Amino acid sequence: MRTGWFVLILGTLAGLLAPSAAASPASAAPAPGSRADHLAAALRRDPVYVTDHAPRALAPDAPARIRAAVRRLGVPVYVAVTPTLLGGGTEGSDDLVPLLRDRLRRDGVYIVVAPEGTDGAARQYGGGRSLPVEDAWAATELEMPYDAGAVAVLDRFVEIAASGRARERRDHPRPRPKSKVRQALDEDDASDRRAELLERSAFGGGAALSGLPLLALLVVRRRAGRRAVRSGGRNASKAKNGQRRRRR
Structure with a gap:
């Protein structure tokens, strides 16, 4: 008897839960549109879409x-300036x-490009x-710095x-200018070299200036030594002459 009541209760509960379980997929919210859908919707309104999430790379007058x-x-040209990879x-x-x-x-023509280029x-x-x-796009990538x-x-x-020379420019690109990062690094290196040269010049000048008193002292002592030698020579000559006179 107890087993019969238990089975009856389980059957009733299953009947109550089944409609809600069946309805849940239909009532689930639709998945959000893809990134391509979002960009396409923006390009329908304006053929030039520029993201507003890269203010450092894009000036206000970019569009x-x-x-x-x-x-x-x-x-007709459709341009999407947007990060090309998001979240991996x-x-x-x-x-x-x-x-x-x-x-x-x-x-x-459809173009997609990252804000930094x-x-x-x-x-x-x-x-x-x-x-x-x-x-033309391949030639552009070869001629322009990455930033x-x-x-x-x-x-x-x-x-x-x-x-009219897109293929020629692709096959024989112009020299690529240095990137902003490379220019900044080169300027830092040049600044370091200038600072090192100034430091060496200052050290050399300081050493020369500090050596002047010593050089002057050496010159004075050398001259004094020469005068002493000359004076001693004269005194010795006078002494010899005096001795000769006394002997006579």
């Missing part, structure tokens, strides 16, 4: 300068470009006249893409 630069290409993720610039094209479904990618999907986009900044990198990219 306006980027728009003015890419306008010279004469084709695997979505880099090369991955984001096709994802953004897939989300937007619009023809044109250290990492980026560009690709064209239709959108009018064909441009040597990938050659040039996104605005300078995009400006150089547009200049190379419109020059």
